[in-house]
Amino acid sequence: MIKALPPALVAFLLLLPPLVCSNYWLDVLNAIGVSAILAFSLNLIVGQAGMFHMGHAAFCAVGAYTTAIMNTALGTPVLWTMPLAGMAAGFFALLVARPIIHLRGDYLLLVTIGIVEIVRIALTQDIFGLTGGANGIAGIDRPYIFGFRIYKPSHFYWLIWGMAGVTIVLFSYLERSRFGRALNYIREDNLAADGIGINSAAYKLGAFVLGAFWAGMVGTILVSKMTFVSPAFFTFWESVVLFVIVILGGAGNLKGVLLGAFLVTGLPEAFRDFEGMRMFCYGAAVILLMIFRPGGLLPSRPGDYNVAEFMKKLAGPAPNPRSGEDKRP
């Protein structure tokens, strides 16, 4: 009962904004939602698997341009392109992450910074004559759901936070699963993980592909919200902000990442007057946090598995475990 209260409260609070907020604040909440979903997907790679990846905007860009090109050139409805945007980003991640997956810590970080810059420059150079150069692609349709046109900030609010909700549920399932645990083992001790039967290279790649797939889908939402796309959306700086959200909020903790998204994307809007101080505040916050709370505001927590039903069986008149009997059938 008490455990169910916080989620219910959060759900209730999430229903309120479209009724009470101005369009300006709805846009702020939408921006927070977009960075939250991106940060959730980055959290798989950085938080769950412990790989330093600072180029997540590249995957979002691949998804965004997939949607932009398919919608403007082929007329494919925006939301139909969403899974394709995810797949394109996932495939791109497979290609670029495969050769770098074995790199450790800071080396991987440098390469991922390179990737996001290469993608941005390639897009600016109008690669294959498809991306429209520095101006990007304009005239992207609004999304339709069963004929309902999504164009107001309140409409996007439902779309974005709906997707954020689905993401939270699915990713929290993933955390407590064979796949999610494998990523955690790799983060804790890669060699021990290999030694106990985990194909760490495959799982690291899996984390990259799934994270990129999700970021690609967010790209679809992003371009349909703006109705245009340009390389300026996907700078190294955007990747750094996502990285900060995950580290500051709590790597490996979905609630922490959500909190991080509110703080990093939301607070600057609330304190617009102090915009010049923004960089200073980010820097100071990260430094203080790393000193006093290295796990982030809400650090990753060990899994709590419900084992009550098995414990009863064990507590029964079980044979002495040291008696040497084979207990298995």
Add this chain to the structure above:
Amino acid sequence: MIVLSLRNLVKTFGGLVAVASASFDVEDGSIVGLIGPNGAGKTTIFNLITGNLTPDAGEIFFTNHSIKGLAPHRIVANGIARTFQTIRLFENMTVLENVLAGRHCRMRAGMLSSLLRLPRQRREEKLALKHCLEELDFVGMVDQRQNLARNLAYGSQRLLEIARALATEPRLLILDEPAGGMNEQETGSLIDLIRAIQARGISILLIEHDMSLVMEVCKKLVVLEYGGVIAAGPPEVIKNDPKVIEAYLGQDLDDL
């Protein structure tokens, strides 16, 4: 039947010959001890068997199949599990989660069924939890399941490594200095545990410096020096082997 067979195994690091044409067998259901002075190549041989290193020459047969050159996770899936000389637990995870790591190779759920928590995945998770609790019970640590691995006492960490390895359902368990850092009482219960593992039909290959443990539990000892096998046989025979005594600088093995 022979469960593990090493044939003329060679491993060099640059100019250093770590393992020089070593051959020995582990019989099914037996406990074999690998002993030798420091630097004799014991841990290197373990790393060759478990796939962390690839031999330069020679063959490794596990239940009559060559496992040479397989990746470590494939070797675990084949039925060889190990513990590490320096304890390598997943320190910030719970005892139960650590044992679940061993269960990984016997589970099937992929990314999609984990994301969607499909019924098949849920059933598999339940079975895995049940199995892991049984293994924890087997080493006597079920009450500590919710503790973080890094908060455990040293002896318990060793036991947890063994439970994690047992969760992979091995046919051969490789223990790298299991009694390292244990007191006499803990070593005593470790001996009981090793025998209980053997009683489950699991063969054991162990490196150990504690001679009282080795002499008591091992049916066969393999003595290494400079990467080669200088003697192999029952403990009573090895004890009196002149070459072995010389390798240990003339010391009586009972004093070690």
